[in-house]
Amino acid sequence: MKTVNFTCTMLLAASCFVACDKDNSSEDVTDRAKLVLAIDMSASESTVGYIVPVGESLLNGGTASLALAHEVYASPYVEVYKDWAFNIPNAYMPPVIKRFTRQDDGSLMPDGELTLSQNNQAGAGNILFFSDAKAYASLMLENKIIIFNPSTMQKTGEIDLAKPEYGINGSSTPNPLGMMERDGKVFVGCLGLSSPPLSHDGAYMIVINAATDRPEKFISDLRGTGASFFGNQGMYRDEKGDIYVMCYASYGYAPGQKSGFLRIKKGSTDFDPDYFFNITDRVIPEIQGEHVVLTNFMYDRNGTAYIFGQNPAYASNPIDYANDLPIQSFKINLYDQTLTLLDLPRSNSYSHSILRYGDLILFGLATQSAGAGYFSYNPVTGETGKTPFLNVPGTILDAGVFE
Amino acid sequence: MDKRLFGRRFSGQIQSRKMRIIRCVLSLFVMIAAGLFPVVQGQALSGRVVDCSTGQLLSGVSVRIDGTSIGTVTDSDGRYSFSTLDVGSHRLVFSFTGMKSEPRTVDLYDGKTKTLNVCMEEDLIMMNGVTVEARYERKEMKKAREQGVPVSVIDGKLLAGRGTSIAEVINHQTGVKVRRTGGAGSDTKINVRGLEGNRVQIYMDGHALNTPDGSFSINDLPLQFIERIEIYKGIVPPEFGGDGLGSAINVVTVEPEGSYYDAWYSLQSYGVQEGSLLYKHYFPKAKMYSAVMIGGEHALNNYSMQSPYTSGLTVKRDHDRFRKLYGAVTLEFKERYFDKFEIENVFYASDREVQGIQANIRHARTAGWLAGSTLKLEKKSFLTEKMDMKLRGMALYGVNHLNDTSSCTYDFYGGYFLNTYRGEIGSVPNLSDDRMQDYRYNLNLKYRLLPDMSINLNNDFRFVHTETNDTLADRYLNTHYSGFTTGIATMISSFNLENKWFDRRVTTLLTGRHYFYGVRGKTVDLSYGTNAMPDEANERRHHGGYSLAVKYDFARSWLLKLALEHNYRLPRSEELLGDRVRIIPNTKLRPEQANNYNLGVMFDRYYEGFRRLQMEANVYAMSVSDMMMTRSANYYMGYYNVGKALLWGADMEVKWDVSREWFLMVNATYQRSIDKARYVAGTQTPNVAYDMQIPHIPIFFVNWSADYRRDNLFGGRRQYSRFYYEGGYTDKYYYGYNLTVNQNFVIPSSCIHTVGAEYAILDRRVLFSIECHNLFNSKELTNLNYPLAGRTVQAKLRLTTLKW
The missing domain is CATH 2.40.170.20 (TonB-dependent receptor, beta-barrel domain)
Known part of the structure; x- marks a missing residue:
């Protein structure tokens, strides 16, 4: 009888554990946010963006809950600095940066806001943090960089780049976007837009002296087109101090433009004439379309990076943005210029987020049958997750990881 | 005591409890209704009025004793009745918008209940609301309302003097919400039962109103030339011929x-x-x-x-x-x-x-x-x-x-x-x-x-x-x-x-x-x-x-x-x-x-x-x-x-x-x-x-x-x-x-x-x-x-x- 009672007790206890485990993996956010996501949810006549805190306990097959998320305008971006998450609106919304501070209860508390410009068409781009007291925010369409204090959320200055010497073909509209600081110099990637998403041919950058906040140099390279990208995903510095710049080449819509990577070697403020990793012309035997269009980039370590590539073979003609799944995940080596297809499911055109979490590389995907969210790749073992490491309801546009 | 009434009481005693409850509820309803809306009593003269061409019962027909202030209107079954008319000969005038007036003479004798059914013919000259009295519902209005499909009908006569837009008028109808982005000439979406935009088809006299470039909208129609507005909710009548998800104006x-x-x-x-x-x-x-x-x-x-x-x-x-x-x-x-x-x-x-x-x-x-x-x-x-x-x-x-x-x-x-x-x-x-x-x-x-x-x-x-x-x-x-x-x-x-x-x-x-x-x-x-x-x-x-x-x-x-x-x-x-x-x-x-x-x-x-x-x-x-x-x-x-x-x-x-x-x-x-x-x-x-x-x-x-x-x-x-x-x-x-x-x-x-x-x-x-x-x-x-x-x-x- 005792055995029966014990067995029943254990079964009951086990069922409780199962139930608890299920609860933890689905809805409730109770631990401090480790990740913060910027996602979109579309309805019949509206699209709303969300800034979503995600606790560490969910990062093993759980589902990100929107219960504590904050509604923001559609297509948001997010930057994480220390315990702050900064929401950057998309370039067509008023350039107002909102600051959230992560709380112990798993939520994000809005506690600051900065209007970068009274011009609601200024086009907020990226943020570059120098310290608790200084940061740059690029205004892509107003062609300025705003200097502000992220602690007080006060504007402290601005750098005007709307000058003929910085514009493509003397246009005064360089469209500054991505930023990277190295050795006191800030390298500002310029899209040089002709008509979004189309850029003028060539990759252009402005070099700014971080001490004086003055532009010093304008550099260009016609091998690639469109330097840097939204969400600070367009420029990375490797362990040697070399900067790799992603060229998105108008998403491949402009024939003749090349996507890939340019390099600015440590100690130099010019593009490396001996380096261009041409993705557009790379034949990839493993894939049906043989060529891909570069859409995202995340540098990891030791020359290894990860990209999303759009495979034309999986896109309708014309492309069906809502239903096609043309995005594939690749591992690249920037040093020997190799490219390897990863065994991850294909995703829709809205996939934009790749990040490192612990030992894993996470790819934000919306797949046909395996779900939507972050799928993992272990660079050590080469294993890829077949189900989401984190299920995410909605389209992941950007993400940041709290230290 | 009236034997018939006694008989009813007696039979009522053997009814089930359920029936008694229903009767009580109905009685209560009747009492409330009678208190609120007293119905004409008496059967001295009564009858029904129908449309000669379709046989449809006509409600709202004015029935008047000529030369007096006595009058009534037909109900939704086309029925009318007078309870206490004097003995003698009476000239009655039946009138209804869009129909020819029908004069009838009837002789009433003491103690007799008379039935007079009348059929009315369309009057092409009167069809267009020329002699409208606001209290009578026109035939077209009635016909439009009494369909198997849910429809709201707005009488154009009530709009003819107003300077507002159609959108503002229909915004007060059941199941309809109008959504605008600004003032005159701004984008206007009409939401009917949750559907809006192109899902709600707009017709003018049965013609789809939309132009491919969207330049012409419902607000471009002046109110004073509207006979009526029909708002169909759920099903669009087939004679319109257009498409739509079930809502149309x-x-x-x-x-x-x-x-x-x-x-x-x-x-x-x-x-x-x-x-x-x-x-x-x-x-x-x-x-x-x-x-x-x-x-x-x-x-x-x-x-x-x-x-x-x-x-x-x-x-x-x-x-x-x-x-x-x-x-x-x-x-x-x-x-x-x-x-x-x-x-x-x-x-x-x-x-x-x-x-x-x-x-x-x-x-x-x-x-x-x-x-x-x-x-x-x-x-x-x-x-x-x-x-x-x-x-x-x-x-x-x-x-x-x-x-x-x-x-x-x-x-x-x-x-x-x-x-x-x-x-x-x-x-x-x-x-x-x-x-x-x-x-x-x-x-x-x-x-x-x-x-x-x-x-x-x-x-x-x-x-x-x-x-x-x-x-x-x-x-x-x-x-x-x-x-x-x-x-x-x-x-x-x-x-x-x-x-x-x-x-x-x-x-x-x-x-x-x-x-x-x-x-x-x-x-x-x-x-x-x-x-x-x-x-x-x-x-x-x-x-x-x-x-x-x-x-x-x-x-x-x-x-x-x-x-x-x-x-x-x-x-x-x-x-x-x-x-x-x-x-x-x-x-x-x-x-x-x-x-x-x-x-x-x-x-x-x-x-x-x-x-x-x-x-x-x-x-x-x-x-x-x-x-x-x-x-x-x-x-x-x-x-x-x-x-x-x-x-x-x-x-x-x-x-x-x-x-x-x-x-x-x-x-x-x-x-x-x-x-x-x-x-x-x-x-x-x-x-x-x-x-x-x-x-x-x-x-x-x-x-x-x-x-x-x-x-x-x-x-x-x-x-x-x-x-x-x-x-x-x-x-x-x-x-x-x-x-x-x-x-x-x-x-x-x-x-x-x-x-x-x-x-x-x-x-x-x-x-x-x-x-x-x-x-x-x-x-x-x-x-x-x-x-x-x-x-x-x-x-x-x-x-x-x-x-x-």
Whole structure:
């Protein structure tokens, strides 16, 4: 009888554990946010963006809950600095940066806001943090960089780049976007837009002296087109101090433009004439379309990076943005210029987020049958997750990881 | 003691407890009803009144004892009765709008109850509301209301003096919400039972009103020429021939007989002026009419609003001017081979500036014009005695311009900035000169098989040919897209069988429909860049639909409505081809489809003293799939078939004609629009918003009104006065799904009050009206981030010989 009672007790206890485990993996956010996501949810006549805190306990097959998320305008971006998450609106919304501070209860508390410009068409781009007291925010369409204090959320200055010497073909509209600081110099990637998403041919950058906040140099390279990208995903510095710049080449819509990577070697403020990793012309035997269009980039370590590539073979003609799944995940080596297809499911055109979490590389995907969210790749073992490491309801546009 | 009464009591003792409860409840109801609405008693003279041509019972017919003040009206069963008439001979006059008056003499003798049934014939001369008395419902109004489908009918007579827009009028109807983005000329979406935009078809006299470029809208129709507005909710009558997901608005215009003129001018807050002139002449010998009309509107829309994007910023709208000019020349022949032969030449031109709300748009504007001809042929007994024919044709030619070339962008503080790409509302400079040709016809044949059975064949065809021209955009993009042409053809054929059953108490309308559409030509996908090849479109699709509507007169004054429908909404040209500014083309779009169900009950009873009680309640469910929704497409938007929804709800309306002068109304609507897409588009990933309320659609709203109308209120004669008050409450709704506790985007609840007065002299030949909308200047939004004007006042002067 005792055995029966014990067995029943254990079964009951086990069922409780199962139930608890299920609860933890689905809805409730109770631990401090480790990740913060910027996602979109579309309805019949509206699209709303969300800034979503995600606790560490969910990062093993759980589902990100929107219960504590904050509604923001559609297509948001997010930057994480220390315990702050900064929401950057998309370039067509008023350039107002909102600051959230992560709380112990798993939520994000809005506690600051900065209007970068009274011009609601200024086009907020990226943020570059120098310290608790200084940061740059690029205004892509107003062609300025705003200097502000992220602690007080006060504007402290601005750098005007709307000058003929910085514009493509003397246009005064360089469209500054991505930023990277190295050795006191800030390298500002310029899209040089002709008509979004189309850029003028060539990759252009402005070099700014971080001490004086003055532009010093304008550099260009016609091998690639469109330097840097939204969400600070367009420029990375490797362990040697070399900067790799992603060229998105108008998403491949402009024939003749090349996507890939340019390099600015440590100690130099010019593009490396001996380096261009041409993705557009790379034949990839493993894939049906043989060529891909570069859409995202995340540098990891030791020359290894990860990209999303759009495979034309999986896109309708014309492309069906809502239903096609043309995005594939690749591992690249920037040093020997190799490219390897990863065994991850294909995703829709809205996939934009790749990040490192612990030992894993996470790819934000919306797949046909395996779900939507972050799928993992272990660079050590080469294993890829077949189900989401984190299920995410909605389209992941950007993400940041709290230290 | 009356033996019969005793017998009833006795039998009542052996009834079951349940029956006693029912009887008690019924007795209570009867007592309350009797207390509230005392019904005429007595049987000295009674009878029924029917329409001679259709046998339909006529309610609201005035029955008067000639030369006395004694009179009554028929109830919804066409019955009338007098309880205590004097013995002797009486001359009764039966009169009803649109019917010939029927005088009858009846002799009454002591102790006798007399029955007098009357059949009334249509009066073609009186058909058009020429001798209307407001308290009687016209035959067409009654016929429109008493269908198996749920429909609200607005009497045009009550609009004729008002200077407001149609949209404002229908905004107070059951199940309808109008959503605007600004003042006159702004985008207006009509939401019927949760469906809006292109899902609600707009008709004028049964003709689809929409133009491919969207330049002509329902608000362009002047109110004083409206005979009635029919708002169909759930099922669209087959004779309209168009597509749609089950909701439609049909504006029926007046067709008065004889010569007349009409002139009016309206002045409204924020620099809105509008007016028109019309003269119609009748040539009796030739039985011919000719008419000419011209009208226009000039609106500054310069109201101030709080910026929804920048806290504390007040923006005065100063780039929102809207101008339109329209006119028509008509020639109409009557009683030739065709009963009606009408040719009308029409033109319409508009010009509007684009008002920025988020950004300060200074230069962008649109302009366009349309011109064309319409043909209407109508003949009863066409080819055979039993067939009626109506044919309507239309040919339109239009040009549309978008002028958006600014090299700068502006803020609201006086600053300006270099524009990366030229143009303020798109990312390509536009100086377009797009051409459009629109050809349509609608043929309707009605054949009376039996007195109670008729069949109806309807064939509706439309071909729209568009040519895009924008050499500036071409030069900017280094492309050669100008001159691309696209043709879209749609044909909707329907066959329906209408039958009356069970002593005409049940009417069924069974309809089968075939939908065809094809698109062919070249389109430009804006998201493709320089030297991109244009998309070659060549799509054809066929679909079948059906509907059944049942009307059942199940008790005196009561009507039951039952309707179900499977229908399609074909893609519009702008959805297939894009707008070349923000919307990219998607020629693979499939039609939206819906299964609609409606159950309704209607009560309509006349009481002594011109009192009348009308009630209608409906419950409905609509399952919509393949919904075309906009989705982000690389800096642009595109329409895709990604939505699935279940719309359900209930609405009710009560109208109480308190007396000959006072009229009260209240209606309420509760509607839910539930997301039924199980998966994220293109994947098997569960949709987290499944079973949630679809955002940005109103859920609950209530309207009420009080109306006082009286002739010669201030003494004298040939005068008419009207005072009205309308109120509307709309509960708040959200812009996003209910997924988070931090829902920041909300369309707040609003309670809007409108008051107005009309005063007319010389038998309403001269009318002055004044109306104040949003009396208390409440904050009003119907779309997120689009503040409306607040309190507006309009005054109108009308001179007319048109009887209304």
